[in-house]
Amino acid sequence: MKQLMLVTSLFLVLCSMMAAQTVLEYWMWDPDLKDRTLSVIEKFEAENPGITVNLTVMEASDYWTKIRLMAMTKKLPDVFNLSSGYIEEWASKGFLLPLDKYVEKSLDQDSFYMNLFEAEKELANAESYYAVPFALVTTVLFFNKDMFDDAGLTYPNSDWRWDDFLEAAKQLTLDKDADGKIDQWGFWLYGRYAHIESWVFRNDGYLIDRSVMRFAPDKNGLNTLEFLTDLVTEYKVAPQPKEMAGVRQQDVFPRQLAAMWVDGSWNIDNNRIIAGDSFNWGIAEVPMGPAGMVDSAYGWPDFVAISNTTKEPEAAWKFAKFAAGEGLTMDMYMPGKIPSFKALAESEEFYSSDAQPDEMALLLDIAAKEMKSSFTMSWSEWRGYGAAEGAGLNSILDSIMNGDMTFEDGLKKMDTSINKILGKIYK
Amino acid sequence: MKRAQFSWYRPWHPWIFLIPTLIGLFVFRLGPMIASFFISFTEWDILTDPEWIGLTNYIDLFEDPDFLQILGNTFEFSLVYVVGVMFFGLLLAVLVNSKLKGITFFRSAYFVPVVTSSVAVGLVWNWLLSPNYGLINAVLEAVFKVTPPSWLGDRNIVLIVVAMVQVWKMAGYYMILFLAGLQEIPNMYYEAAKIDGASKFQSFKKITLPLLTPTTFFVFTIAIINSFKSFEIIYTMTQGGPSNATNTLVYSIYLNGFLFYKTGYASAMAYVLLVIVAIITYINFILKKRWVKYQY
Numbered sequence: 121m122k123q124l125m126l127v128t129s130l131f132l133v134l135c136s137m138m139a140a141q142t143v144l145e146y147w148m149w150d151p152d153l154k155d156r157t158l159s160v161i162e163k164f165e166a167e168n169p170g171i172t173v174n175l176t177v178m179e180a181s182d183y184w185t186k187i188r189l190m191a192m193t194k195k196l197p198d199v200f201n202l203s204s205g206y207i208e209e210w211a212s213k214g215f216l217l218p219l220d221k222y223v224e225k226s227l228d229q230d231s232f233y234m235n236l237f238e239a240e241k242e243l244a245n246a247e248s249y250y251a252v253p254f255a256l257v258t259t260v261l262f263f264n265k266d267m268f269d270d271a272g273l274t275y276p277n278s279d280w281r282w283d284d285f286l287e288a289a290k291q292l293t294l295d296k297d298a299d300g301k302i303d304q305w306g307f308w309l310y311g312r313y314a315h316i317e318s319w320v321f322r323n324d325g326y327l328i329d330r331s332v333m334r335f336a337p338d339k340n341g342l343n344t345l346e347f348l349t350d351l352v353t354e355y356k357v358a359p360q361p362k363e364m365a366g367v368r369q370q371d372v373f374p375r376q377l378a379a380m381w382v383d384g385s386w387n388i389d390n391n392r393i394i395a396g397d398s399f400n401w402g403i404a405e406v407p408m409g410p411a412g413m414v415d416s417a418y419g420w421p422d423f424v425a426i427s428n429t430t431k432e433p434e435a436a437w438k439f440a441k442f443a444a445g446e447g448l449t450m451d452m453y454m455p456g457k458i459p460s461f462k463a464l465a466e467s468e469e470f471y472s473s474d475a476q477p478d479e480m481a482l483l484l485d486i487a488a489k490e491m492k493s494s495f496t497m498s499w500s501e502w503r504g505y506g507a508a509e510g511a512g513l514n515s516i517l518d519s520i521m522n523g524d525m526t527f528e529d530g531l532k533k534m535d536t537s538i539n540k541i542l543g544k545i546y547k
Numbered sequence: 548m549k550r551a552q553f554s555w556y557r558p559w560h561p562w563i564f565l566i567p568t569l570i571g572l573f574v575f576r577l578g579p580m581i582a583s584f585f586i587s588f589t590e591w592d593i594l595t596d597p598e599w600i601g602l603t604n605y606i607d608l609f610e611d612p613d614f615l616q617i618l619g620n621t622f623e624f625s626l627v628y629v630v631g632v633m634f635f636g637l638l639l640a641v642l643v644n645s646k647l648k649g650i651t652f653f654r655s656a657y658f659v660p661v662v663t664s665s666v667a668v669g670l671v672w673n674w675l676l677s678p679n680y681g682l683i684n685a686v687l688e689a690v691f692k693v694t695p696p697s698w699l700g701d702r703n704i705v706l707i708v709v710a711m712v713q714v715w716k717m718a719g720y721y722m723i724l725f726l727a728g729l730q731e732i733p734n735m736y737y738e739a740a741k742i743d744g745a746s747k748f749q750s751f752k753k754i755t756l757p758l759l760t761p762t763t764f765f766v767f768t769i770a771i772i773n774s775f776k777s778f779e780i781i782y783t784m785t786q787g788g789p790s791n792a793t794n795t796l797v798y799s800i801y802l803n804g805f806l807f808y809k810t811g812y813a814s815a816m817a818y819v820l821l822v823i824v825a826i827i828t829y830i831n832f833i834l835k836k837r838w839v840k841y842q843y
Binding site for chain 2: 185188189191192209210213215301360361362363364365366367377498500501505506507508509510511514515516518519522524537
């Protein structure tokens with residue numbers, strides 16, 4: 121009898137424990153961060169005894185295909201990482217939990233860069249908050265300080281405009297051995313998004329008319345495209361993209377083949393690896409165009425999102441907020457990525473490093489600005505992203521810069537081919 | 548007595564051994580092929596349910612100028628690859644088909660690129676072919692005083708260059724096939740020809756080539772099929788660029804299926820590829836009767 125009572129009471133205790141335990145599934149795409157993410161989860165579970173979080177990590181190349189299939193079969197994890205490129209598609213198709221009531225009532229808004237939440241609304245093309253940003257990337261002008269010193273030029277700063285940039289680029293383009301071939305280019309660019317849109321937004325322009333969701337650059341956008349392609353075809357301060365074939369695009373600057381380069385802030389890491397201390401380099405804001413806006417920049421966050429089918433929205437919100445902010449540590453951020461959680465971004469660890477560049481604090485100034493981007497649904501197709509870099513807008517801009525197409529013919533092709541893709545999505 | 552030993556045998560017993568393979572074949576090969584056929588008539592982003600759209604994907608394909616360019620690229624790549632691997636495969640096989648001391652080393656050396664990762668091959672060739680900073684152009688400029696082109700940047704030549712890199716990588720594989728064929732040819736034919744005063748070239752033309760035709764036919768068929776499947780080298784070297792110049796059918800299937808998530812469209816492309824390969828292989832088999840000579 122005693123034994124029966126013992127077993128029954130044990131059974132009841134177990135049942136009550138199981139009933140009280142909330143289990144969340146969390147998916148993320150960076151296997152390098154698995155151990156550190158497990159530490160985040162451990163910390164969260166210690167602070168929230170009733171909640172257990174199961175982590176699934178996979179390579180980014182597999183992540184999107186698998187998580188899409190999970191969404192289709194209604195088995196989405198409760199919480200998962202989401203990138204800016206997909207947020208509109210996922211929000212519009214109803215896979216994400218709207219977070220307005222949580223953001224408004226249970227988020228300490230002073231602790232996050234709230235402009236990134238606003239950027240999220242614009243990215244999602246929606247009125248609601250659908251995800252919590254955890255890392256921002258933006259674009260900057262990388263410049264070789266040694267080359268500037270040799271040319272007797274002052275370093276770029278936030279007041280730099282196109283004329284200043286062009287003048288410096290001309291002086292930095294050198295045929296050092298007088299053999300008729302340029303040995304040092306003033307600038308490096310090709311059709312890549314970060315190389316192009318950075319300038320468009322700093323000239324208060326756009327490529328996508330969001331009122332109709334079509335590729336229809338405004339006057340400032342067109343001027344920017346023309347200015348950039350002219351850098352190669354007319355001013356000849358940057359090489360044709362085909363001249364750099366075979367060199368990884370992100371290695372052109374750290375290998376000192378060009379004195380300036382505009383690309384994502386995450387390239388700080390690659391510069392440190394490739395260049396080391398072989399030369400001095402810095403970062404500055406992307407030069408402003410004639411119509412430029414001081415208070416905006418090109419940038420986009422990565423997010424932690426919550427599934428609309430989660431059975432534990434409160435617990436999922438608690439964890440999403442934690443995994444996007446206070447739970448994280450600076451060593452989980454690649455150099456050049458900016459935490460959305462202010463305490464991290466403004467910590468000593470973020471910008472007082474022995475490694476170059478000295479101007480890391482600039483990233484925080486940019487992070488506080490209004491963020492703009494060109495993401496739409498099917499962005500990777502019309503823009504030419506990743507494995508599709510040889511296609512889309514990339515390909516047309518490269519053709520212009522390689523001299524295979526005139527600027528006017530390129531514009532016509534952009535209009536027909538990009539709007540054909542967008543027309544199928546935004547009917 | 549012998550009958551008694553096998554009395555347990557039943558005619559269905561072989562199926563026990565076949566079933567594991569057959570299940571794999573049906574689940575992982577035929578199943579996806581059949582599913583892909585039906586998917587090709589749908590619009591499906593693998594996020595929401597597929598929508599049946601009939602032949603729209605196929606119509607869109609043939610109305611898309613980019614697809615016609617991709618189709619052209621595919622045939623051009625295939626032509627360079629098939630001719631290249633057959634020529635160099637045979638050349639290498641003839642060179643290593645001797646009993647010289649240390650010939651095994653050369654046979655192995657020529658085979659090394661076949662087993663080398665395409666990523667490594669692509670990276671190294673990218674460095675070598677870089678227009679301003681690569682070894683090949685540096686040598687051409689220094690020795691021959693010419694201005695070489697941008698091998699990977701000029702859209703008029705890049706596809707041939709990438710196909711030739713793939714030829715370099717795979718020639719060793721076809722060398723092995725040709726070598727097996729060459730060693731099947733009895734030596735007595737060469738001895739008889741020698742007695743009759745035939746030169747080495749005459750022996751090669753009148754004995755080797757005709758008696759090698761069964762192998763040549765096999766190599767030709769396999770090379771055509773492989774040429775249409777070449778993906779990794781394009782992914783590593785050019786990612787379909789510049790300006791779509793190296794975008795082939797199989798690369799485009801990958802982009803549409805796994806980057807743009809236009810699964811229906813990608814499946815339609817895959818079926819166009821299947822039909823092309825099937826037609827070419829069928830023609831090849833028909834023409835076989837005219838030029839393949841079997842010894843036995």
